[in-house]
Amino acid sequence: MMxxxxxxxxxxxLSKKRACALRLITWxxxxxxxxxxxxxxxxxxxxxxxxxxxxxxxxxxxxxxxALAEMGFTHQHFYGIKGYNGVAIxxxxxxxxxxxxxxVGRTDGRHIAVELKLKNKPAIEVHNIYVPAGGDEPxxxxxxxxxxxxxxxxxxxxxxxxxxxxxQPLVLVGDLNIAPLQTDVWSHKQLLKVVxxxxxxxxxxxxxxxxxxxxxxxxxIIPVEEQLYxxxxxxxRDWKTNNRGRRLDHVWVTPQLSENIHAAQILSDARxxxxxxxxVPVIVDLKE
DNA sequence: ATGGTTGAGAATCAA
Numbered sequence: 001m002m003x004x005x006x007x008x009x010x011x012x013x014l015s016k017k018r019a020c021a022l023r024l025i026t027w028x029x030x031x032x033x034x035x036x037x038x039x040x041x042x043x044x045x046x047x048x049x050x051x052x053x054x055x056x057x058x059x060x061x062x063x064x065x066x067a068l069a070e071m072g073f074t075h076q077h078f079y080g081i082k083g084y085n086g087v088a089i090x091x092x093x094x095x096x097x098x099x100x101x102x103x104v105g106r107t108d109g110r111h112i113a114v115e116l117k118l119k120n121k122p123a124i125e126v127h128n129i130y131v132p133a134g135g136d137e138p139x140x141x142x143x144x145x146x147x148x149x150x151x152x153x154x155x156x157x158x159x160x161x162x163x164x165x166x167x168q169p170l171v172l173v174g175d176l177n178i179a180p181l182q183t184d185v186w187s188h189k190q191l192l193k194v195v196x197x198x199x200x201x202x203x204x205x206x207x208x209x210x211x212x213x214x215x216x217x218x219x220x221i222i223p224v225e226e227q228l229y230x231x232x233x234x235x236x237r238d239w240k241t242n243n244r245g246r247r248l249d250h251v252w253v254t255p256q257l258s259e260n261i262h263a264a265q266i267l268s269d270a271r272x273x274x275x276x277x278x279x280v281p282v283i284v285d286l287k288e
Numbered sequence: 289a290t291g292g293t294t295g296a297g298a299a300t301c302a303a
Contacts, residue, residue: 030303031295055303057296083296084303133303145302177303234293234303278294278303 021262021285022093022118023048026128026173026249028231028279032056032088036067038273042281043071046267049092050116054130054175055277056086056109063088077114085109087128087174091116096123103155104148111156119288122168124257129156129174138198146195149177153204160211170212171286172252175279178205181219183227184247196246214252217284221264230266231279239271251284260287 017023025048029035032053043051051073056063058080065076073090077098080086086109089098097115102108110130115123132152135145163170180202182188191197209216222228229245236242253261263285270280 034295055295084301135302235291237292275294 017047017285018262018287020119020288022050022288024050024052024126024171024173024251024284024286025281026052026054026175026251027281028054028130028175028249028277030055030057030277030279032086033058033062033064035275035277036064038270038276039068040071041273042267042270046281046283048283050126051088051090052126052128052173053088053090054086054128054279055084056080056088057084058086077112079109079112081107081109085130087112087130089114089126089128093117097125101127101159104151110152118169118286121288124169124171126171126173129172129176131175131177133177134195134201136195138193138195138200149195150200150204153201153208157204157208157211160208164211167256169257170214170254171257172214173250173282175248176205176250177248178202179229179246179248180205181224181247183224184229186227186229186244186246191246196248209252212254214254215258215261217251217253217258217261218247218264218266218282220258220261228266229268230282232271234278249279249282251282253284253286257286261285262287 072092075091078088079100095114099113101111113127115125117123132149134149135143137143140147178201179185179197185191185197228247230247230249232239232245265283267281
């Protein structure tokens with residue numbers, strides 16, 4: 001087994017998982033087959049109960065189910081298309097339900113959900129979402145990809161809005177491809193017209209958040225004053241020195257779960273792993 | 289203002 005990484009201090013840096021906690025990780029992995037060894041490393045170091053991946057980039061027939069089951073994820077729900085996108089929810093705990101959701105008339109592997117039981121709580125529904133990146137130009141009139149991104153968020157907002165009267169606790173994670181806060185980007189001013197940090201996207205994301213009064217679990221733990229990123233472009237000579245990151249990956253929970261948020265961390269070390277994804281894992285522990 | 293890199297999978301497309 002080739003361990004791609006040796007960061008011996010990693011486990012020491014991680015806050016310890018409580019015995020009675022559900023550890024949830026979201027990670028845009030940018031090809032699950034190419035980075036199976038990194039998944040194994042992550043799992044060994046952090047022991048997540050539920051691992052949500054985006055950009056698996058593999059059709060279901062070729063999904064590496066057996067290897068992931070060997071890592072302890074005997075419960076798996078995934079949906080991938082050829083070449084790009086693709087989402088997976090890997091779990092050590094059984095699901096009580098699974099579903100796939102499709103938006104803007106496409107079946108393009110961007111949203112799946114599972115239901116699972118927490119101790120002493122009603123079953124929670126975990127949504128794993130990969131929001132379209134949106135292309136380069138932040139104008140829906142001229143850029144079809146940006147129009148798609150906004151339409152995707154609008155449809156999600158309508159759907160979660162319709163669920164509003166339900167009392168089921170929800171967790172929404174994924175690569176939302178939007179960095180909402182000023183401290184979620186390396187330069188608020190320089191990114192105001194850059195897709196991922198434009199006001200119109202942030203408004204759309206905020207509308208989605210408000211449908212179920214979702215709480216940003218990471219910012220619930222880490223103060224908004226603190227610069228925080230989960231993605232650094234491959235197109236940077238030295239990501240660490242330039243540190244031109246953005247926080248595109250999120251974990252949200254509905255209010256009845258917010259008091260259960262025990263810890264949250266962004267594993268920026270992972271950006272230095274061998275052949276890294278451009279995104280790093282985001283970890284949230286929920287007390288049970 | 290521009291260019292810079294990576295992955296899938298076979299010429300570009302997506303990010």
